[in-house]
Amino acid sequence: MSTSVATPEQLEIVKNRAKSVSAMFYNRVKESGGHEAYRYPDENEKWHSLTWAETGVRVTHLAAGLVSLGIEAEQRVAIASGTRLEWILADLAVNAAGAATTTVYPSTMSDDVAYILADSDSRIVFAEDDDQVAKLREKHSELPSITKVVVFEGTTDGDWVIGLDDLEKLGEAYLNEHPKVIEERVAATTGDSLATLIYTSGTTGRPKGVRLSHDGWTYEGSVMVAGDFLSIDDLQFLWLPMAHSFGKVLLTTQLAVGFATAIDGRVPKIVDNLAIIKPTFMGAAPRIFEKAYGRIVGMTEAEGGAKLKIFRWAEKVGLEHSRAVRSGKSISPILKLQHGIADKLVFSKVRERFGGRVRFFISGAAALSPDIAEWFHAAGVLILEGYGLTETSAGAFVNQPDNFKLGSVGTPFPGSEAKIAADGEVLIKGPHIMRGYHNLEGESASSLEDGWLHTGDEGRIDEDGFLYITGRKKELFKTSGGKYVAPPHIEGMFKGISSLTSQILVHGNERNFCSALITLDPDGVAEWAANNGMAGKSYAEVVSSKEIHDLIEGQIEELNSKVNRWETIKKFAILDHDLSIENGEITPSMKVKRNVVEANNKAILDGFYAK
Template identity: 50%
Template structure:
């Protein structure tokens, strides 16, 4: 364990009052059922295009039977049980059953390739796997020889084959039999579960090298639920729309908040259905990664790009920005600005709000940096975006902007019970109940990250402002140094550019060891299609659109605008438009849509090198 470096500035408190915490997640669930048995817990898509509602009491029956089934299959406390599935109700039920059996959930993204899936399961010592369907089962079959600890696969969809591959219903049936023999099977397991027992094993997304398994004990999730409740932002009358991957801690922390607060969650992991579902569900809050907010921003701007509509749009946002500035300063809007804002809302902002269902009180952004300009744009439209910060190693949330104290470009103040600090080199340190206990089986990595006195070295660089809000500059390892000795923070530049150029889906700044900064960008599919249709290029193949002069000119103008906002050594001297967008399937994005820089350099190395020809 390394010594704590000199702390330059600290913020937060470990002595803040929190609501009472349960001893474990299983107890959180049973307590919520006892308080809210007849209230709605979840909504899920049904087979005929509508939505089905599930109460907490109905959920309890399935969770307890499944948990008892795990016990009947020999699962012991803290045994690792994996889930390989997209975001759906069965993922949540499986996770709650694992918690009620006092076992530990190991999360696996459904897009994970067979060899990486096998590595995670082997490293975790997984004994049982909940597999979504035959596709996930096929990965296991491909690697079965290298999974000595795996005894059973449970299919969420499909029929089982013997004891090695069981159906969901077969496990529930085994659970019912076990409960008939001992009705206290599950409650006894929950009662014996302690705050320091392993609850979840989440593997880092692995932007470089093999992923590391962060061991998150029960206290991480009970604390997250309690500290989110302490924010006093949510009540049991709220409705959440949940689409985030539940294998990621961002999705998992939202489930902890639901158990603590008791709000309703509509669950549908199909990203292409978000726009369709929001007006139907009409949520009051939703969490998302920045890419979703960027797409909303780009789509609205694209629809108001020219003519009279553009003039009304620009006028409305000018009014919205002026009104937002006055609110932040605590000033009255005044009669004239108030009337103008009412007109702007009726003509423009109400239509944007309706896209999100018309009832949104808060949007929450996390997992990567959100452009301050995009966050301010939403605020001007009367939609509050609360940007927060967390890591796999901190159970998903350690800081959040609060309404009335929002600092755009920051990730807000630490949550109650958490401290954050900056070291002399700018690295952000975190201490609090949500910090992992170790990287599984990796003492060297644990000693590097876990410092003395309970501090975690996050690997992120940033500052703490005079109000105690934290601003993240970049990943420490992603800070790049040009051959001229100048440091550049790529993520900040990339976030700025996305606010300027809605046509672009992804951008990666390149400068490490190079004589100047360059960038590769990919076009957003929807934005590019809209641009093509409005510029007489509808017949051009999407793969060829990147080479069109009109497209290149738009991107070039955006980089010129960006460069006017940067220090001269940060300016982008060259850029290339990639022939396709970056994807999770091709390994260039993590499931939380972060760019894997090494993979992009590997896949598009020749394009990158072409920008430096003659400059070596």
């Protein structure tokens, strides 16, 4: 078993946390009123700021507007939108009104939107734009409980669909008659009150609603205060989907610590925004680091010549320096000098791509390749990998700037416990554990036993309490020769080898050898094509070329030299398209839906094993 190694002071911070998210928010408004809370772009890419005091006024008006529309304690109010300032204002207002937020990804198809809203019994929906409203209108007859839609930007009808400004005005009017209403709602909200209902996108079947309490979220925020590695002077760049627990927990972390947050959920704008915002930290899914790694390495390889030689030399020096630092060894004068030169010529430029001020990144939502994490550390970019599930209110383990091990997901949060079951499954207990699945008592009971959450992930805990995830129970397969294979481990290794790869899916359950389906990064492919005499050719043409096949084959051979014999990839195929949310092949949180991808490519996989 691994219990968090926490000081009495840390445990005291966790113990004395706010009783609700809304109380935490208004405490922050009172304490930091004149400080910047949020920074956001307008349609002309000009950035604006809101102070905590200004945010408090807007949230109170919106919350009172919800109350005026009849919202009662713990009733559900949905948000169907991408990440933007209005998402956060709406979420804070829902909790301030004593209600609970139902999160809906903007990419969710109308059938699933209708299912989520009906299953959650949501009463009001905040919709981002006309596209989201169209889904609601299409399913209007199936959603009798939806009494009002509040649109962030788009067309209103003055009846069923109103604007955010309209809701604020309703709230102002209601507050004139009931000035204490929000104060009373906040006071009546307890730690056990329902705060959020997050529907896991899941890799199979219908999404399940995870019931998360105020206590879970305030616990998560207090943990970051106790960890003492973020301060009010930090600046966060937030682009992660707020419908996902990882994005949501960064909001409560901000409320607990008090730093400012710059918000823009447009993924194509991430690189541009980093240069403008110059954040000190950012949360991200591993795919962002994989793409950055692929882009940096790919561009340098394309230039070739002296620049590539210097880059490769710097990589070697950086890795040697990183390993010496992490092992506690002294740095020799020669290595120190070499590292200084490598940093000036190469690594400083890598850091500049992220704005030049990042102290660390926090990686979650999926497994990060240890090789990529080490490469970035060599470049002076620390990626702190964490681990958790929607069912743990996002986080459960995290590495810290002064206490980390690359390849691990860190140690348990203060005030929580973790252990490894007899079959290798990771079990977690603590204040952050869900209150069960909505309307699914049977599944709740099977996932929660005596307060222990069965995560479905397999792992090991080392002598220092660091957790290493070794695989997903459902993803572990056995070859026809009786050997067990953990695909995520092999897939992570390959992404550290192949900077051009977007996704790799290792296959081989009950087969006599392992095979793989591979997709390449479209941006990387376009750049490779431009430098290899294929400029102007389509993605499908480039990835089907002999040159690309030979390149990937060489990388597969390198992978095979690093894994057990029964884990080696004997055959592979490069798909003519990258996996996408729109095609249902990956979830909005960038997890591959293995069963969908394997079903879509059954003919290719069967062909690998045809006699």
